[in-house]
Amino acid sequence: MAAHHALSTKARLRVLLPRIVLSPSLALVAIFVYGFIFFTTYLSFSDSKMLPSYGWVGFENYKTLFSLRMWDIAVTNLAIFGILYIVICSVLGLFLAILLDQHIRAEGFIRTVYLYPMALSFIVTGVAWKWFLDPGIGLEAVMHDWGWTSFQFRWIKDRDMAIYTIVIAAVWQTSGFVMATFLAGLRGIDGEMLKAARVDGAGTFAVYRRIVIPQLRPAFLSAFVVLAHMAIKSYDLVVALTNGGPGTATAVPSTFMYSYTFTRNQMGIGAASAEIMLLTIAAVIIPYLWSELREDPR
Amino acid sequence: MTNTFLNIDKVTKSYGAVRVLNETDIAVQQGEFLVLVGPSGCGKSTLLNMIAGLEAITSGEVSINGRVVNGVPPADRNIAMVFQSYALYPNMTVRGNISFSMEMHKVPKPEREAKIAQVAELLQITHLLDRKPGQLSGGQRQRVAMGRALTRDPDVFLFDEPLSNLDAKLRVDMRTEIKKLHQKLGTTIVYVTHDQVEALTLSTRIAVMYGGDVQQLGTPDEVYHNPANMFVAGFMGSPAMNLFPAEIVSLNGGIGVKVTTAGGYITLPFPHGAAMESDIGREIVLGVRPESMTDPESADHDSPCLEHVDLPVELVETTGADSFVTILLGGKECIGRFRAKSAATEGQLTHVTFDMSRAVAFDPKTELRLA
Amino acid sequence: MTLRPARILLYALLALFCVYYLLPLYVMLVNSVKPLSEITSGGMMNLPQAWTLAPWKNAWSEAQVGVAATGLKPYFLNSFAMVIPAVTIATVLGALNGYVLTKWRFRGDTILFGLMLFGCFIPFQIVLIPMARSLGFLNLSGTVGGLVFVHVVYGISFSTLYFRNYYAAFPTELVRAAEIDGAGFFTIFWRILLPNSGPIAVVCVIWLFTNIWNDFLFGASFSDFSSQPMTVALNNLVQSSTGEKEYNVHFAGAIMAALPTLFVYIVAGRFFVRGLMSGSVKG
Numbered sequence: 001m002a003a004h005h006a007l008s009t010k011a012r013l014r015v016l017l018p019r020i021v022l023s024p025s026l027a028l029v030a031i032f033v034y035g036f037i038f039f040t041t042y043l044s045f046s047d048s049k050m051l052p053s054y055g056w057v058g059f060e061n062y063k064t065l066f067s068l069r070m071w072d073i074a075v076t077n078l079a080i081f082g083i084l085y086i087v088i089c090s091v092l093g094l095f096l097a098i099l100l101d102q103h104i105r106a107e108g109f110i111r112t113v114y115l116y117p118m119a120l121s122f123i124v125t126g127v128a129w130k131w132f133l134d135p136g137i138g139l140e141a142v143m144h145d146w147g148w149t150s151f152q153f154r155w156i157k158d159r160d161m162a163i164y165t166i167v168i169a170a171v172w173q174t175s176g177f178v179m180a181t182f183l184a185g186l187r188g189i190d191g192e193m194l195k196a197a198r199v200d201g202a203g204t205f206a207v208y209r210r211i212v213i214p215q216l217r218p219a220f221l222s223a224f225v226v227l228a229h230m231a232i233k234s235y236d237l238v239v240a241l242t243n244g245g246p247g248t249a250t251a252v253p254s255t256f257m258y259s260y261t262f263t264r265n266q267m268g269i270g271a272a273s274a275e276i277m278l279l280t281i282a283a284v285i286i287p288y289l290w291s292e293l294r295e296d297p298r
Numbered sequence: 299m300t301n302t303f304l305n306i307d308k309v310t311k312s313y314g315a316v317r318v319l320n321e322t323d324i325a326v327q328q329g330e331f332l333v334l335v336g337p338s339g340c341g342k343s344t345l346l347n348m349i350a351g352l353e354a355i356t357s358g359e360v361s362i363n364g365r366v367v368n369g370v371p372p373a374d375r376n377i378a379m380v381f382q383s384y385a386l387y388p389n390m391t392v393r394g395n396i397s398f399s400m401e402m403h404k405v406p407k408p409e410r411e412a413k414i415a416q417v418a419e420l421l422q423i424t425h426l427l428d429r430k431p432g433q434l435s436g437g438q439r440q441r442v443a444m445g446r447a448l449t450r451d452p453d454v455f456l457f458d459e460p461l462s463n464l465d466a467k468l469r470v471d472m473r474t475e476i477k478k479l480h481q482k483l484g485t486t487i488v489y490v491t492h493d494q495v496e497a498l499t500l501s502t503r504i505a506v507m508y509g510g511d512v513q514q515l516g517t518p519d520e521v522y523h524n525p526a527n528m529f530v531a532g533f534m535g536s537p538a539m540n541l542f543p544a545e546i547v548s549l550n551g552g553i554g555v556k557v558t559t560a561g562g563y564i565t566l567p568f569p570h571g572a573a574m575e576s577d578i579g580r581e582i583v584l585g586v587r588p589e590s591m592t593d594p595e596s597a598d599h600d601s602p603c604l605e606h607v608d609l610p611v612e613l614v615e616t617t618g619a620d621s622f623v624t625i626l627l628g629g630k631e632c633i634g635r636f637r638a639k640s641a642a643t644e645g646q647l648t649h650v651t652f653d654m655s656r657a658v659a660f661d662p663k664t665e666l667r668l669a
Numbered sequence: 670m671t672l673r674p675a676r677i678l679l680y681a682l683l684a685l686f687c688v689y690y691l692l693p694l695y696v697m698l699v700n701s702v703k704p705l706s707e708i709t710s711g712g713m714m715n716l717p718q719a720w721t722l723a724p725w726k727n728a729w730s731e732a733q734v735g736v737a738a739t740g741l742k743p744y745f746l747n748s749f750a751m752v753i754p755a756v757t758i759a760t761v762l763g764a765l766n767g768y769v770l771t772k773w774r775f776r777g778d779t780i781l782f783g784l785m786l787f788g789c790f791i792p793f794q795i796v797l798i799p800m801a802r803s804l805g806f807l808n809l810s811g812t813v814g815g816l817v818f819v820h821v822v823y824g825i826s827f828s829t830l831y832f833r834n835y836y837a838a839f840p841t842e843l844v845r846a847a848e849i850d851g852a853g854f855f856t857i858f859w860r861i862l863l864p865n866s867g868p869i870a871v872v873c874v875i876w877l878f879t880n881i882w883n884d885f886l887f888g889a890s891f892s893d894f895s896s897q898p899m900t901v902a903l904n905n906l907v908q909s910s911t912g913e914k915e916y917n918v919h920f921a922g923a924i925m926a927a928l929p930t931l932f933v934y935i936v937a938g939r940f941f942v943r944g945l946m947s948g949s950v951k952g
Contacts, residue, residue, distance in 0.1 A: 124923045
C-alpha cells in the first residue's frame with residue numbers, strides 16, 4: 001500500500017486557520033503591550049526630556065528618581081493607601097458578605113445598593129466625595145448648620161491626612177465588589193458540610209471561623225490580586241478628589257509619572273517611575289497567573 | 299487481507315514523550331460490530347478519535363474502504379459519530395440537528411426533508427422534530443444523536459460511550475435498539491465502552507484494551523471463556539472471574555490442581571492442563587468463573603468435568619435471582635454464583651460444584667494464559 | 670414571627686451600610702436640583718427648598734468646560750462615539766480568540782493566552798509615552814478614532830479572557846460533531862458557538878462598556894478639546910478655578926457621567942456582577 005501522508009490543502013487549512021484568526025490580536029498585544037513595555041524600558045535608561053531621545057544614560061534616571069522627595073512621598077502614599085485600602089476592603093467586604101449570608105429579606109436589593117458604586121467612574125466618585133468632605137460646604141458645614149459647631153473634619157485640606165480621604169472614597173467604591181466576591185465564595189461552600197458542622201455542635205461563629213472562612217482562600221486571593229493592582233494603578237480617583245494636593249501631599253506613582261512625563265518634561269524619569277509600577281504589579285500578578293494557568297491540561 | 303473494510307495498521311499515538319497507544323493492528327470486516335472495551339485511560343477513545351480524524355495519528359495508517367485517511371479531515375472520511383454527551387446543538391431543533399450535516403454537504407432541501415422523515419420514522423422521533431434538545435429526555439436525545447449519524451449513510455459508524463449517560467433501565471433498552479439497528483442496516487460499527495456487559499452483548503468482536511495495548515481481540519465467546527491473560531479474565535464478566543493460586547499436580551494419571559481452602563486443601567482435575575505434564579509442581583493462578591462454581595442443582599450438567607466438594611461459606615449475598623457465595627480458595631475470597639434458594643449458610647459447609655472444563659490457568663509472573 | 674434581638678441588630682447593620690453606600694448618591698441628587706446658595710449655607714444634606722432644574726440645563730449645554738461654554742453635551746456624545754465601536758470590535762475579536770484558544774488548541778496556546786492576559790493587568794502608565802507617539806504616527810492623535818483604537822487594543826485581553834473561560838466550559842464534543850458533520854472553522858463559530866454565547870457576550874459588552882466609559886487616563890492623555898470623553902470633561906468642569914464654584918452644576922454633571930453605566934448596572938446587574946467575578950482567571 002503506497003503511503004501518502006501528505007495533508008490535503010483542506011486539512012492544512014484546518015490547522016492554519018485558527019492561528020491566522022488569532023494572529024491580529026496577538027500582533028496587537030505583541031506590539032502595544034510587550035513592544036511598548038520594551039520601548040518604555042529603553043526610555044527609562046535614556047536622556048529623554050520633553051521628547052524621546054536615545055542617548056544611553058544607564059541607571060541615571062533611577063538614581064534621580066529615588067533621590068526625589070516627591071517620589072518618596074508618592075511611594076509612601078501608595079504604601080499607606082494600598083495597605084489600608086486592601087485591608088479595609090477585605091474586612092468590610094467579608095463582614096458584609098457574612099451579614100448578607102444570613103438568609104435575610106430583600107437580599108437582592110441590598111446587594112444592588114452595596115455594589116452600585118462599582119459601576120461609577122472614579123471621577124464621579126471623586127467629585128461626590130470631594131465636595132462631601134469639603135469643610136466649606138460638606139460634612140463639617142452640615143454639622144455646624146445642625147448645631148454641632150465644634151465639629152471639625154478637614155482631612156482633605158490637611159497635608160498629613162488627605163491621603164486617608166482617598167482611602168475613604170476608594171473603599172466606598174470597591175468594598176461592594178469584595179463583598180460580592182466573598183458572597184459567591186460563601187455560596188459555593190457545600191451546604192452538607194455546614195449541616196455536618198452544626199450536628200457536630202458548632203455554633204454560627206465557630207462555623208464561620210473554623211469551617212467557612214478557611215475555605216474562602218481562593219476568594220481572598222482573587223480579591224487581593226484585584227485590589228492590589230487597582231491600588232497601584234489608581235490615578236483617576238486621586239486626580240478627581242485631591243489632584244495630588246494639597247501641594248504634593250497625595251501624590252502617588254501614577255500621578256508622579258504623568259506629571260514628570262507630560263508636565264515637567266522629564267520623560268526619562270517618568271519612564272523609570274512607570275517601570276517601577278510595572279515591576280510592582282508584575283510581582284503580584286505573574287505568580288498569580290502562573291498558578292492559575294499551570295494546572296491547565298497540556 | 300481481502301475483505302478488510304477498516305484497517306488499523308501499526309497505529310500509535312503519543313503526546314510529546316507520553317505514549318498513550320502502542321502499535322495497534324486491527325482489521326475490521328464490512329458489517330462487523332467491533333467494540334473497544336477497557337478501563338479509562340486505556341487508549342480506546344484515542345483510537346476512536348484517530349479513526350474519526352479528530353486526533354492526528356502519530357505513526358501508522360488508518361484506511362477506510364481501501365483509502366488511507368491519515369490527514370483527511372473528519373468531514374471527508376464518510377463516517378458518522380455518536381458522542382457520549384450526544385453533542386446535540388442546543389440552539390437548533392431536532393430537525394435542525396439531523397439536517398445540519400446534510401446542509402454542510404450541500405444536500406438539496408427536498409432530499410434532506412425526505413431523509414429526515416425516513417430517519418425519524420426509523421427511530422420513532424417524528425413527534426420530537428420541532429423540539430429543542432433541552433426539552434428531550436436522555437433516551438430521546440440518544441435517539442436524535444443516532445438519527446443525526448444515520449443521515450450520512452456512512453461507511454463506518456463510530457460510537458463513543460453512547461449509553462453511559464443513561465440510567466440503568468434505559469441503557470438496557472437502548473442497547474437492544476442499537477443491536478437491532480445494526481442488524482437492520484448492516485453498517486460497520488466501531489463502538490467504545492468501558493462496560494464489559496455492553497461489549498459482550500453488542501459486539502461481533504471485542505478488542506479488550508489496557509495501558510495502550512490491545513490485550514485480546516476476539517469474539518465475545520473467546521474473550522469470555524478463553525481470556526488471553528489475567529487482565530482480560532478479571533475485566534470481562536461480573537462478578538469477575540475468580541483468580542487464585544494453585545499448584546499443578548498429577549491426578550489419576552491426568553493433570554489436576556491443588557488448591558488450599560479454609561480447612562486444608564482440595565485437589566481438582568484440570569482438563570485444559572492435559573499437556574502440562576512437565577509442569578507438575580508449578581505454581582499457577584487458576585481462573586474460575588462464578589457460574590462454574592455453584593450449587594449442585596445449578597451446575598451445567600452437560601459439562602464433561604463436574605467436581606463436587608464440601609467447603610465452608612464465608613458470606614452469602616442475595617441479589618434476587620442469584621446468591622453470591624464467598625468461599626476462601628488459595629487464600630483469596632472467591633465468589634460462586636448459586637441459585638437464590640440454595641442452602642448455603644454463612645459459617646457452614648456447603649456442597650460446591652466446580653465445572654473444571656471451564657477452568658483456565660495463568661502464569662503468576664507474566665499473567666499470560668497457560669492453559 | 671417575632672424577630673430575635675440578633676436579627677434586629679443584623680437588619681440595623683444592613684440598613685446602616687445601605688445609608689453609607691447611598692449617601693454620596695443622595696448628596697449628588699439633592700444638590701443637583703437646588704440653588705447654589707442653599708449648598709453654600711451648609712444645607713448640603715437638606716432637601717431643596719426651591720427645586721430647580723437649572724443646574725442640569727447648565728451642566729448639559731451652558732457650563733464652561735475647558736475653553737468653551739458648551740456644557741457637557743458634546744463630550745457625552747464623544748464618549749458614545751468612542752464606546753460603541755470600541756466595545757463592538759473588542760468583543761468580536763475576543764470571541765474569535767476565545768474560540769481558537771479553547772476549541773482549536775495547539776502547542777503553546779496557554780502561554781500565548783497568559784501573555785495576552787498580562788495585558789489586563791499592566792499599569793497603563795507603561796504604554797502612555799509610546800502610545801502617544803504611535804497615535805501621532807497613525808494620524809490618530811487627539812481623535813475619537815485614536816481612543817477607539819487604544820481601547821480596542823487594551824480591551825482584547827479582557828474580552829479574550831471572558832470568551833475563553835466561557836467556551837472552555839462549552840462542550841468540545843459539539844465542535845467535533847459539527848466537524849464530522851462537515852462544518853468548517855467559521856461555520857462552527859457562526860452556527861454552533863455564537864448562538865450559544867448570549868450570556869457571555871452580555872457580560873463582556875457590559876464590562877467593556879463600563880470600563881471604557883469610565884476611563885480617564887487614556888482620555889486625558891490622548892484626546893484634545895474636540896474628542897475628550899465625558900470623564901475628562903467632567904474633571905475639567907469641576908477643577909476649573911475660574912469664577913465661583915457651582916457645586917450644583919458639578920453634581921448634575923457627575924450624575925450625567927454616571928447615568929449610562931448606572932443604567933446598565935440597574936438593568937443588567939446580574940451580568941455586571943458576573944463580569945466582575947471573572948477577575949479569577951480560570952473562571
